[in-house]
Amino acid sequence: MKLRTLTLGLLSASALAFAAHAESITIATVNNGDMVRMQKLTEDFTKANPDIQLNWVTLEENVLRERVTTDIATKGGQYDVMTIGTYEVPIWAKQSWLLPLDKLGDDYDAKDIIPAIAGGLSVDGKLYAAPFYGESSFVMYRKDLMDKAGLKMPDAPTWDFIRQAADKMTDRANGVNGVCLRGKAGWGENMAFLTAMSNSFGARWFDENWKPQFDQPEWKKTLQFYVDLMKADGPEGASSNGFNENLALFQQGKCGMWIDATVAASFVSDPKNSTVADKVGYALAPDNGLGKRGNWLWAWSLAIPAGTQKADAAEKFVSWATSKHYAELVASKEGWANVPPGTRSSLYANAEYQKAAPFAKMTLDSINAADPTHPTVKPVPYVGVQFVAIPEFQGLGTTVGQLFSAALAGQSSVDDALKQAQDAATATMTEGGYTK
């Protein structure tokens, strides 16, 4: 009896000691398929690291952005790992809000990260966030409708070709719109698309002295082309359409072409949800022969806030979640098609992945076609392809997005929208001390 009591006591004491020793880290993340999958697979990590417990906080993208910004700016210390994008990384790293990731382990192979993505997540040559999945944008098109129109989509189309194809594919009687593009206002919604598009038209947000450029002919050409194209061949109510709305339209066979995130390829080619899964082709985002394409670059990445008390445990987790081992783990459990895309060159060299994901090559080519440090035809003082990596951009980008969305809805003219955008940008840059 005494021995039993002693054994029980010792076991309880060791359990308590273990619980006291176990360190828990809190990870803030967004709700998308890849992140949800990672949460299901964390047993692999906790088995290898029994002294680390993981707590998840999943939030809608905009709420997450606000929450982590509040926490990091006030050094709240609520999170040990944060999911942030290529927009936040350069700004936060310069504020010393993030820890550099220099202890990811000997077998991490940071050089395997796709250079364009690594460039977007580094400041002064140091990596401040590890990419979990990366994306660019490209053209998804209906091969059957393209054949019907008597056209062949080139791998690298021009905007003129897109307009010609959209005109021919539009079949209002059968509910087919030649092209579906984002129109919903927001810096990460229509302005992600339009900013990337404007790069291919030779436009830029600011000149080298931070003077807004919406009064320049390149922006007029961009916005006029977009509004005319959407009026002629876009869906009804396009000014309310974002990624999800266009995804629904494309999956229901109501779009001839859709230019949006490369991550959409896995959705539109999924026969479970898409009625056109076997009819989709992919091409690079269009250009105008000026040397820049209208595609963006984004990576949801894991970063460690400078205020964390558990940096070592956090970095261990970041290393695991963004490693080659994790890609193999996902492949073994859920197939290669479900491996988070757009982060490592080795994934695209993998024959099994290429076989499982027919859009793999075009995704990689699209990512490689984007250069966040030289995003425009003319020189600019900022970093970012579809955004300007300054704190003021979220507010300004959304204001300009609302003006351009109104122009698409026919509530204002292209000229008025551009003039108001120029005024708003000028006021913001003056207030921010960028210009006098």
Added chain:
Amino acid sequence: MARSVTTQHKTIATIAAWIVALLIFFPILYTIITSFKSEQEAIQGFNLIPSGTFESYIEVQAQSGYFKFFLNSVLLSVGSTILALLVAIPAAWSMAFAPTKRTKDILMWMLSTKMMPAVAVLFPIYLIFRNLGLLDSRIGLMIMLMLINLPIVVWMLYTYFREIPGEILEAARMDGASLWNEIIYVLTPMAVPGIASTMLLNIILAWNEAFWTIRLTTTEAAPLTAFISSFSSPQGLFWAKLSAASTLAIAPILIMGWFSQKQLVRGLTFGAVK
């Protein structure tokens, strides 16, 4: 001359009431219907007949445990309501039975705090919570929810207390009742319907509060509002899952509201025709 109400008028009024009720309830009804659709069905446009699948509910439960969030919602809404009543009953008593020249101004000032956008004080509140170690704590959030709803609770109780004749309290005082005894044994029992409806309304308000409950919590104290928020996604199909999460989150309060509607309506209209 008394107005005669014809059967025709009554019918028209009844139909109008039903139309208004349906208009108000329809978004909730459609959320419930959508929760029984597959994601593919959910995006295919307006359709009132779902396939009846439970897959969204299963996925929602598998993705994030519902019950932990539910328990937090119950604790936060009930806890903050009790705290609010403890503060508001004495406050409303003093305003109703011992008013000063400034009582009306104080009442208006209290109400005016509800007009301020919450986001304006996000940073100061966040810093206070951080410095007091209250971030992601149930007690911190209970205090926050109590403070948010306190003006409404005080106002409602003040209105009910004013209906109670001061002479009764005076009689209790004459019989030697202390201030606390007066409030606890005389005033409170007489104001039970009013206190009950205030309590119910406050529980509903606290249950539905989404700004602070999402921003001041992470894992331990997160209630159902945070649970819903986690199912919205900028990239991907989520309508059915989001609807299932919303239905699970509103179901308890909807059921509570249904069973206590008589008390709620009686409390809300108390003194309205005086």
